[in-house]
Amino acid sequence: MANGRNSDDNQLRDRTGEKRQFTRRTFVAGTGVLALMGLLGGRMGQLQVAGHQRYSTLSQANRVKLVPIPPNRGLIYDRNGIVLAENRPNFQLLVTPEQIPDMEATLSGLRQILDISDAEVERFRDLVARSRSFEALPLKVRLTDREVAVFATNRHRFPGVEVEARLSRHYPHGSHAAHAIGYVGRINEQELQRLDSRGYGGSSHIGKTGSELQFEERLHGESGLERVETNALGRVIQPLGRRAPEPGDDVVMTLDSRLQRVAEDALGDQSGSVVAIDVRNGDILALASTPSFDPNLFVNGIDRATYAGLQENPERPLFNRAVRGQYPPGSTIKPFLGLAGLEHGTVDPDDTYYCPGYFTIDNVNHRWRCWRRVGHGDMDFASAMAQSCDVYYYNLGYELGIDAMAAFLGRFGFGRKPGTGIPGERDGILPSREWKRNARGESWYHGETIITAIGQGYFLATPLQLAHATSVIANRGLSFPPRILRAVREAATGKTVEAAAPEPERVVELDNPEHWDYLVAALERVIHGERGTGRSVGSDLGYRMAGKTGTSQVFSLGQEEDYDEEKLRRGLLDHALFTAFAPANDPRIAVTAVVEHGGSGGGVAAPVARKVMDAYLNPADGGGDRV
Incomplete structure (x- = not known):
């Protein structure tokens, strides 16, 4: 119990x-x-x-995406309405790297169904290396209709790959005026950092050279925005709203495409440049540089082999000789120096100076030789200009002195940029005591004054500088700054707004205006005189031309050495130069031609310039003023 x-x-x-x-x-x-x-x-x-407001916004952002819309780039025209740069629609194969799990497999698969070259793949790899991973990059541009259809049937195999219709920059005339027009290319990292992300949202290209770069702000326009609803995978379901982009303005250049082509054809396969300017307003009518290149190669990325070929070409096709080429002006400087001598009273038009074929100064054991070894004999102002007697100008330069020479020549624009705003334009070198002291830390010597008087030594000028200086002579001291922009067609208003005409400036005021008459008459004798160095182009002209031939040395000769053109390789031949304006009594156009290693200014460069003048002035050749 x-x-x-x-x-x-x-x-x-x-x-x-x-x-x-x-x-x-x-x-x-x-x-x-x-x-x-x-x-x-x-x-x-x-x-x-x-947190309602914050998370509501995040939720909305997950559902709604803002897609930037790039604007249509403005077109570029010549002065007569010929399209020089346009936009062409085409289908492009776009790849977004961050959405590709295996890039190599994707590229291999795409090449099995589409014709994608090794160069296109290489260019794409370069773009990937230089771009952000979320950017859609073109693997192949300008797909055919058949290629679009083939990809559409295989699209499910390639996530992150799309075909889109896009506008692409196109230069319909290829290498024609390529240096003046320039080209666009993909925006790089450095450019991306300085650009306004709002204005360039969705844009992939920007002006790189020439007018495409110079007028980028006008040509580009403003980006728009589109609000779209997306699913969890990021695919667009439907559009929700849109702010249209503002297209870029059209740019009208001062170039005359027909005259530009005449200049390029006249240069042919020679390396050189031609600049033609309307002396009445400073409009640049032609800005030719040869050899040239096809700017279309750069639009969607140039492959390494092609670019290396352009870079390593000894003729430098990418180099804009018209504004960047710096050459000793040679005897083309003599009109400006001769005018300085008249104005300073160093020479009189009727006084003569004897040319024995060389020039000497006291206490110096050196002879500065004339291009004519036997000499020219007695030379007055006009005959020395017509026959380009070096000894006459040796003496004139020595008597003037380098300071007076530099001051007078500087008034014509030598030694500074012409101010067109063309990317890359150079300022040349106008030597003086001060220049040499600052640039080289050395004193100036009399011998340097003597060779400067015939456009050699340190003296360098660009073809554009020389053409502008020639137009100042044609206008008898009045300077119209050269310009490349003629008008802008505003996209917002549809109106064509003429560019402000440059204000002319009296840069050379002579104490005796008759000196202009002496100079112009002497320059006419260069072309139309019996012994003028430019007489080969003076026959059969339907107008009077005033001009000056020139050659510039690329190496120095010893005291007893002779210049034998036949024994020199081409790279050692003198540069051939010619600058002129016409008609002499009523100037309308100034032309400067430079042919590298051409030898004779009168025999090589002058015929090039005459073809340009004939095309502009002779009605039978379709010339005359063009708007």
Whole structure:
């Protein structure tokens, strides 16, 4: 009996303990649940009340995407309405690197169904290396209709690859006026950092050279935005709204495309430059540089082999000789120096100076030779100009001195940029005592004055500088700054706004205006005189031309050495130069031609310039003023 009671008591005590334990556990669990529910409620309150605005915005951003819309780039025209740069629609195969799990497999698969060359793949790899991973990059541009259809049927195999219709910059005339027009290319990292992301949103290209760079702000326009609804995979479901982009303005250049082509054809396969300027307003009518290149190669990325071929070409096709080429002006400087001599009273038009074939100065054991070894005999101002007697100008320069020479020539624009704004234009070198002291830390010598008088030594000028200086002579001291922009057609208004005409400036005011007459008459004798160095182009002209031939040395000869053109390799031949304006009595156009290593200015460069003048002035050749 006792054992039975003990057993019952134990059972009663266990039930009571279990009940108490259960109660405690229930309390703890309930407290925990309430605490967790409190935390959950607090978090829900934070998300739905305190953070409502923020998370609503994030949710909307996940659903709604802002897609920048690049603007249509403005077109470039010549002065007569000929399109020089346009936009062409085409289908492009675009690849977004961050969406590609295996790039090599994707490229291999695409090449199995589409005609994608090694050069296109190489160019694409270069773009990937230089671009951001989320950018859609072109692997192949200008897909055919058949290629578009083939890809459409295989699209499911290539996530991150799309075909889109896009406008692409195109230069319909290829290498024609390529240096003046320039080209566009993909925006690089450095450009991306300085560009306004709002104005360039969605844009992939920017002007790199020439007018494309110079007028980038006008040509580009303003980007637009489109709001689109997307699914969880980022694919567009439907558009929600759109702010249209503002297209770029059209640019009308001063170039005459027909005259430009005449200049390029006249140069042919020679390396050189032709600049033609309307002397009445400073309009640049032709800005030719040969050899040239096809700017279309650069639009969507040029492959390394092609670019290396252009860079390593010894004729430097990418180099704009018209504004960047710096050449010793040679005898083309003599008209400016002759005018300085007249104005300073150093020479008189009727006075003569004897040329024995060389020039010497006291206490110096050196002879500065004339290009005509036997000499010219007695030379007055006009005959020295017509026959380009070096000795006459040696003496004139020595008598004037370098300071007076530099000051006078500087008024014609030598030694500074012409101010057209054309990218890369150079300022040349107008040597003087001050220039040499600053540039070389050395003193000036008399012998340097003598060779500067015939456009050699340190003296350097660009073809554009020389053409502009010639136009100042044609205008008898009046300078119209050269310009390349003629008008802008505003996209917003549709109006054509003429560019502000440059204000002419009287840069050369002579004490005796008759000196202009003496100079122009002497320059006419260069072309139309019996012994003029430019007489080969003076026959059969339907107008009077005033001009000057020149050659510039690319290496120095010893005292007893002769210049034998037949024994020299082409790279050592003199540069051929010619600068002129016409008609002489009523100037309308100035032309400067430079042919590198051409030898004779009168025999090589002058015929090039005449073809340009004939095309502009002779009605039979379709010349005359063009708007």
